[in-house]
């Protein structure tokens with residue numbers, strides 16, 4: 013079916029996959045002793061009187077790499093902000109390592125969307141990373157902090173970026189530095205909100221390789237918001253698909269193989285290739 | 293040598309140079325944060341708010357120099373208003389500043405017009421362009437006092453203020469109270485602006501905030517370097533400008549700003565290379 017599916021799925025953003033919710037309606041944790049990094053228990057969020065998320069429930073075992081997908085406006089960023097404790101759920105709860113979201117911020121590393129920060133700020137990669145280590149902007153970086161930052165940068169293949177000014181970094185390098193920043197506190201979970209949006213193909217590919225290594229790790233869990241099928245294929249150990257509510261939660265091949273969910277793939281493909289809309 | 297020493301043998305020049313250097317350094321230090329946050333116009337906006345405050349003071353019967361004490365709370369209130377609108381309205385800084393700027397200036401004009409015809413006439417030029425050569429001992433004490441207070445406040449909050457300037461969201465995630473810092477920064481700026489208006493005047497004060505910070509930004513690669521450069525430029529520009537204006541016998545406030553402008557041009561040329 014995918015072969016003759018219209019390439020010109022012209023308005024992928026408005027396509028809501030015609031899928032009925034098949035997951036558990038009443039969410040109970042199976043008592044199997046599995047260590048969970050994150051538990052989202054019937055999380056509902058309202059913003060400005062508008063319901064953005066409705067009873068989203070799933071969990072992430074230790075070390076699992078989750079791709080969070082869904083159309084634009086589905087509430088993916090809102091969910092991440094709730095995980096970070098920046099938004100309080102209207103009902104339900106998010107637990108991170110058994111603690112309420114927002115109370116365990118060192119356990120969560122965050123890679124923001126590119127361009128949310130001040131591109132012109134006079135700072136080096138080192139200062140940015142150490143700022144997250146200390147919780148304040150460093151006036152002077154101590155040698156031990158520098159060593160730690162260097163080790164973390166090495167982990168993401170960015171060791172030589174350590175003294176570079178942020179303003180001079182390419183898109184891919186910037187995101188690498190931000191990933192190192194997120195990893196400096198040795199979190200149990202790292203959150204990435206469309207980290208490669210606006211990054212060129214080469215940078216995106218390189219970043220994906222680093223994410224794949226994180227995915228291979230058994231210690232570090234991740235939530236990656238992405239519209240990129242390549243990222244899902246390369247990194248995802250599990251896929252969560254939301255559109256206001258939880259639509260699907262399962263293994264990547266299960267979900268992408270489902271005929272009813274094929275629309276997802278196409279909506280994502282258009283994002284990835286950044287195709288201009290056909291005529292019309 | 294005499295070129296340097298002779299002018300400062302006169303008490304009024306001594307007061308002027310101390311006041312100018314203090315105001316220049318202070319404005320520059322705040323300017324680093326303000327400019328980096330895209331609020332370059334805040335200096336202008338608050339200076340015009342200060343005009344509204346001075347006019348209110350005059351309307352209430354104060355003298356020009358005492359009107360500052362009315363202008364101070366008035367301008368701080370306006371700055372907090374701007375901070376509030378920035379937070380709430382999800383509005384760009386230049387828009388919020390522009391609105392407050394216009395409204396408080398209009399209020400100032402209105403207040404001046406409402407004064408009884410018998411009231412003492414006001415030298416508008418003094419208010420607009422300042423009177424750094426007429427700084428009194430009391431004025432100087434106030435300037436230096438404010439200088440110390442603001443420098444202490446900045447030193448205590450520097451690392452958090454810097455983080456919040458870089459990215460409020462990430463700073464908040466690190467547990468920094470970003471909102472409180474925003475209000476503090478704008479209130480401090482208001483205080484410094486009111487004090488500065490007395491010396492360099494409404495029309496020129498904004499360049500004290502913007503030019504040293506913008507020049508230093510081209511020279512430094514880390515925020516604290518930029519801050520140090522900016523303060524040095526603000527202090528040095530004030531002293532050099534005063535000296536030049538003395539020898540050339542031209543308006544001192546304007547000469548200081550032109551000196552700062554020349555420095556900016558120099559940095560721009562050096563950077564291009």
Ligand SMILES: Nc1ncnc2c1ncn2[C@@H]1O[C@H](COP(=O)(O)OP(=O)(O)OP(=O)(O)O)[C@@H](O)[C@H]1O
Pocket residue numbers: 059060062064082083084085086087088089090091
């Ligand atoms: N502060 C807010 N107040 C009201 N509505 C909001 C607020 N923030 C987001 N929304 C709305 O919530 C919905 C979900 O937004 P969100 O940014 O979470 O979507 P998303 O899945 O991340 O989309 P995208 O793929 O475009 O990044 C959108 O319709 C948005 O307009």
Ligand SMILES: [Mg+2]
Pocket residue numbers: 088089090205
């Ligand atoms: Mg989003």
